[in-house]
Amino acid sequence: MNSRKEVSEAVIRRLPKYLRCLGELKSKKVLRISSKELSERMSLTASQIRQDLSCFGEFGQQGYGYNIEYLNESISKILGTYNGFKVIVIGAGNMGTAITKSDRIKNRGFNVVGIFDNNKDLIGTTIGNIKIQHIDKVKEFIKSNKIDIAALTIPKEQTEKIAEKMVTYGIKGLWNFSAIELKLPEHIAIENVHLSDSIMVLGYKINNE
Amino acid sequence: MNSRKEVSEAVIRRLPKYLRCLGELKSKKVLRISSKELSERMSLTASQIRQDLSCFGEFGQQGYGYNIEYLNESISKILGTYNGFKVIVIGAGNMGTAITKSDRIKNRGFNVVGIFDNNKDLIGTTIGNIKIQHIDKVKEFIKSNKIDIAALTIPKEQTEKIAEKMVTYGIKGLWNFSAIELKLPEHIAIENVHLSDSIMVLGYKINNE
DNA sequence: TAGATTGTTAATCGATTAACAATC
DNA sequence: TAGATTGTTAATCGATTAACAATC
Numbered sequence: 001m002n003s004r005k006e007v008s009e010a011v012i013r014r015l016p017k018y019l020r021c022l023g024e025l026k027s028k029k030v031l032r033i034s035s036k037e038l039s040e041r042m043s044l045t046a047s048q049i050r051q052d053l054s055c056f057g058e059f060g061q062q063g064y065g066y067n068i069e070y071l072n073e074s075i076s077k078i079l080g081t082y083n084g085f086k087v088i089v090i091g092a093g094n095m096g097t098a099i100t101k102s103d104r105i106k107n108r109g110f111n112v113v114g115i116f117d118n119n120k121d122l123i124g125t126t127i128g129n130i131k132i133q134h135i136d137k138v139k140e141f142i143k144s145n146k147i148d149i150a151a152l153t154i155p156k157e158q159t160e161k162i163a164e165k166m167v168t169y170g171i172k173g174l175w176n177f178s179a180i181e182l183k184l185p186e187h188i189a190i191e192n193v194h195l196s197d198s199i200m201v202l203g204y205k206i207n208n209e
Numbered sequence: 210m211n212s213r214k215e216v217s218e219a220v221i222r223r224l225p226k227y228l229r230c231l232g233e234l235k236s237k238k239v240l241r242i243s244s245k246e247l248s249e250r251m252s253l254t255a256s257q258i259r260q261d262l263s264c265f266g267e268f269g270q271q272g273y274g275y276n277i278e279y280l281n282e283s284i285s286k287i288l289g290t291y292n293g294f295k296v297i298v299i300g301a302g303n304m305g306t307a308i309t310k311s312d313r314i315k316n317r318g319f320n321v322v323g324i325f326d327n328n329k330d331l332i333g334t335t336i337g338n339i340k341i342q343h344i345d346k347v348k349e350f351i352k353s354n355k356i357d358i359a360a361l362t363i364p365k366e367q368t369e370k371i372a373e374k375m376v377t378y379g380i381k382g383l384w385n386f387s388a389i390e391l392k393l394p395e396h397i398a399i400e401n402v403h404l405s406d407s408i409m410v411l412g413y414k415i416n417n418e
Numbered sequence: 419t420a421g422a423t424t425g426t427t428a429a430t431c432g433a434t435t436a437a438c439a440a441t442c
Numbered sequence: 443t444a445g446a447t448t449g450t451t452a453a454t455c456g457a458t459t460a461a462c463a464a465t466c
Contacts, residue, residue: 008457012413016406020388034423046423047459054425062424063466080412087408094310098303104388104405110412148415149408173415175408179229179313181251189414191407196313197225198400199296199358199384203289203319204221205398206357206382217433243447255447256435263449271448272442423466430459437452442445 007055014052015075017042022072034065081109086145087175088114090162091153092122092132095177099151100127110149114141142169151175216264223261224284226251231281243274290318295356296384297323299371300363301331301341304386308360309336319358323350351378360384 021042025033035046042049053059053066059074060066076082087105089096092115099105100112115127116135123134133141141147150166152159156178163174163182173189176182179196230251234242244255251258262268262275268283269275285291296314298305301324308314309321324336325344332343342350350356359375361368365387372383372391382398385391388405 007417010457012410013406015413016403016409017390019409020390020406036423045459047461048457050423050425051458058425060424061466062464063422065423078413078416079409080416081409083412083416085412085415094303094307098307099404101303102404105408108405108409110408149411173411175411181226181229187418189411189418191411191414193402193404193407194225195308195311195402196317197222197229198402199314199319200225200228200288200290200317201221202358202382202384202398202400203292203294204224204287205400206294207287207289207292208216209396209398219433245447254435256437257433259447259449260434267449269448270442271440272446274447421466424464426462426464428459428461430457432457433455435452435454438450439448440450441448 011052011055014044015079018049018052019072019075019079022068022075025068026072030068032065032067035060038066076109079108083109083148085110085148085173087112087149087151088116088138088141088147089151089153090116090135090138090166092117092119092127093153095153096151097127099153100130112151113145114138114147116141139165139169142166142171147171149173149175151177153177156180220261220264223253224288227258227261228281228284228288231277231284234277235281239277241274241276244269247275285318288317292318292357294319294358294382295354296321296358296360297325297347297350297356298360298362299325299344299347299375300361301326301328301336302362304362305360306336308362309339321360322354323347323356325350348374348378351375351380356380358382358384360386362386365389 021038035049039046039049056078057074059071087110089100089112096115100115112130115130115132116138117132118135122132125132150171152162152174154162159176159178159180160182163184166174167184167188174182176190176192179194182190184190230247244258248255248258265287266283268280296319298309298321305324309324321339324339324341325347326332326341327344331341334341359380361371361383363371368385368387368389369391372393375383376393376397383391385399385401388403391399393399
């Protein structure tokens, strides 16, 4: 959509945080906010907020600030929450189940519409109201349902191979929960959630702060 | 331990990635590697690797490179994987279960030794071989078992209150899975895993790359 | 209109990259 | 010893912060 100058990763990763803050304000029926006020709530600088937002357009008004409803909508759009992205989960373990059941993810507009596993005992059982299907069915399912995203919650040994298959089946983005770096064609979006990396960073922080 | 100059967050977050790469090399029985080779494997610059490592000490040798075993050990230490950190999980849902069962996390030296919930139906049942206890027991448990880390996998409405309690009970670090920013005393280490933020970043990438 | 606050340009700060003397 | 490669200092690049004219 907006491909002005290439927005930095740091800016992108702040957008969901803005969204959370704006959501709170909205629920408190606050109508407008200045970059200054917002910066205090979020422990950022006002300058950074204005700079960040200006990557995507002009959302404020001099002398007034930002309309919360409008800014919330705008950032939501940028993050694709109105795209109706369809998600499948590969791997019906605890992580796959957690994602499938997550209201939070659903509320942000990412809809889990299929779950796949290779364990025959699980096939046909349901998570939420979604039936677990055999992984052999995934190719057909992706094509006929125009799936956008695959969440990979499978053992790391299998992840690379499955990821490559997903690409050939036409998936646009991979949400990877295995502790490996996927090397895939440029046009495939990848987002990693490396829990073991995360807890080690916590370990570092405990020792050093 | 090593509190030289204050190492930047970016450097810290690369450490687990180094560790993963070194682990692979180790399993391939490779004994040594130069920053150049390592940089190619990891899609970084050799300069950055040397700069990163130099924040923590001198691990290499001119003309030789880095001993993989030694570097692996050194980074592991920096990340606290030898500290025998004890972890409790608050919330025995799917996320809590996933963490508890994770071999990866255990292999990195973070030991889940207790799980707590407020759902009476769950009390006494086990995950792995750990009994779920009522949350009323958590204070006593933390003190008598010298727990370091609490993983918070509970609904976001309850997270702030529980987090504050954890602090008073003497927890050193919080691994927070709720989509809120915790404001706690400086000396408490916090690491957030915001899955909904993560999938929105993926949504952005799909639209823009 | 006067005050407030934006979007943007310029200045600063920090992180990454390049270069190289030290040394294994 | 000669070649390789480190750790570190200097240069560059990018991100954050400050300043301010534009304008609601």
